[in-house]
Amino acid sequence: MLKLMIADDEYFVRYGIMTSIDWQAHDCRFIHEASNGEEALEMIRAEKPDILLTDIRMPVMDGLELLRQLKKENIELPVIILTSYAEFEYAQQAIHLGVEEYILKLSSKPDDILNAVHRVRDRLLDRRQETSRQDIHYFQKSELAEIMGGQSFRILMLN
Numbered sequence: 001m002l003k004l005m006i007a008d009d010e011y012f013v014r015y016g017i018m019t020s021i022d023w024q025a026h027d028c029r030f031i032h033e034a035s036n037g038e039e040a041l042e043m044i045r046a047e048k049p050d051i052l053l054t055d056i057r058m059p060v061m062d063g064l065e066l067l068r069q070l071k072k073e074n075i076e077l078p079v080i081i082l083t084s085y086a087e088f089e090y091a092q093q094a095i096h097l098g099v100e101e102y103i104l105k106l107s108s109k110p111d112d113i114l115n116a117v118h119r120v121r122d123r124l125l126d127r128r129q130e131t132s133r134q135d136i137h138y139f140q141k142s143e144l145a146e147i148m149g150g151q152s153f154r155i156l157m158l159n
Contacts, residue, residue, distance in 0.1 A: 002028040002121055005049035007040035007066065008082065009058040013105065017053065017082070020110040028117065037061030041069055044077060051120050053113070056083040056090050064090070067097040078120045082113070 004023070008014050014033045023029055031047050034040035038061040040054065056063040063081060070077055080101040081094050091102055100123065101116040 002051065002117075003031045003047070003049045004028050004051050004053065004117070005032045005034070005040065005043060005047070006030060006053045006082075007034040007037060007058065007063065008053075008055040009035050010055070011035070013055070013082070017110075017113060021114050026114065026118070028121075035059075037063060037066035037069075040066055044070070044075060045073075049077065050124060051078050051080065051117060053080045053082055053117075056081060056085055056094070064093050064097065067094070067099065071097060078124050080113075080116050080120060082108075 006014050006017055008017075014035075018030050018033065031049055032043045034043055036058045037054070040052070041061065043049075044052065054063040054066060061069075063083075067079060070079075078100045079098070080103060081099050082103050082105050083090065084105050086104055094102055100120045103112060103116055
C-alpha cells in the first residue's frame with residue numbers, strides 16, 4: 001500500500017483531499033498530515049512516506065523550503081505541489097527542485113489529484129523496479145567474481 005502524506009496550512013484542504021477520494025480503493029493511505037513544512041519534514045524523516053502532497057505557501061516553513069531541505073538531506077521523495085498560486089515563478093522553482101506534479105487547488109477536482117498520484121506512483125514503481133534490476137545485476141556480477149576469482153573476472157569484464 002502506498003503511503004501518502006499531505007502538508008497544507010488549511011485544515012479543510014487537508015481534510016477534503018483525505019476524505020473526498022476512497023484512497024484505500026486505490027491502494028493508498030495517508031499516514032500523516034502536517035500544517036507546515038517544518039512539521040512535514042519531521043514526519044518525513046520518521047515515517048518515510050512514498051509520496052508527499054504539499055502546499056507552497058505555509059507558515060513556519062513553506063513548501064519550497066521543505067523541498068530544499070529534502071534535497072539537502074538527500075531524501076528522495078516524489079512531490080506533488082497543491083497550490084492556490086498560478087504564478088510562473090513558483091512553478092519554475094518547484095520544477096527546479098524536482099517536483100513531479102503541480103496542481104492548482106482552485107481549479108482541480110478530486111480526480112485531478114487522484115490522477116496525479118497515479119502518475120507519480122507509476123513513475124515511482126518504475127524507478128523502484130529499475131533499481132531492483134540494477135541491484136540484482138550487481139549482485140550477480142559480485143557472485144560471479146567470487147566464484148571465478150577476482151583476476152579471471154576482470155579479464156572477462158574487459159572483453
